[in-house]
Amino acid sequence: MKFSALHGVVFISLFLGACGGTKSISVSSPTKEDKPGFIPTMSRSAGLGEVRTFNRLKRAYTEWRGTPYQWGGTTLKGIDCSAFMQVIFDEYLGEKLPRTTLEQMKVGKKVRRKRVDLGDLVFFKTGPTTYHVGVMVDRRHFLHAGTTGGVMISNLNARYWSVRYLSARRVL
Numbered sequence: 122m123k124f125s126a127l128h129g130v131v132f133i134s135l136f137l138g139a140c141g142g143t144k145s146i147s148v149s150s151p152t153k154e155d156k157p158g159f160i161p162t163m164s165r166s167a168g169l170g171e172v173r174t175f176n177r178l179k180r181a182y183t184e185w186r187g188t189p190y191q192w193g194g195t196t197l198k199g200i201d202c203s204a205f206m207q208v209i210f211d212e213y214l215g216e217k218l219p220r221t222t223l224e225q226m227k228v229g230k231k232v233r234r235k236r237v238d239l240g241d242l243v244f245f246k247t248g249p250t251t252y253h254v255g256v257m258v259d260r261r262h263f264l265h266a267g268t269t270g271g272v273m274i275s276n277l278n279a280r281y282w283s284v285r286y287l288s289a290r291r292v293l
Contacts (some may be wrong), residue, residue, distance in 0.1 A: 200266050
């Protein structure tokens, strides 16, 4: 699906189970960054550890980009947001995470929104009983498995995500 052909169209997303709780519908409009292929750049002043983390997240994105969202899915054929975070942290960053978004909200250390940085988990309340999770790839963008475009990078400050932002956790 190409967002350019659907510019201005409102998407209806279904967030279920592992990425939340009970069934709920959320409405979102894509931003220019909400599409496969967008890759932010690394700051020149980054330290070696940050460069390593960024490169691992970039590799994960390249390998998983466009994988469709599938509630309960855990493979390249389809994956949900919390399973994707498990894969990212286990296979690319060397950290174990629990399976569900609600359990992932309890790991690591709480981070203020204005201090969110590379490698931090970011959480969103997408409906009355549903949640979503992604991982920051820089100070503005996060990698996640979205219902409207599968694995993608989105802008944390895009209106859709900004108004649904809930919290962030530092695991690394």
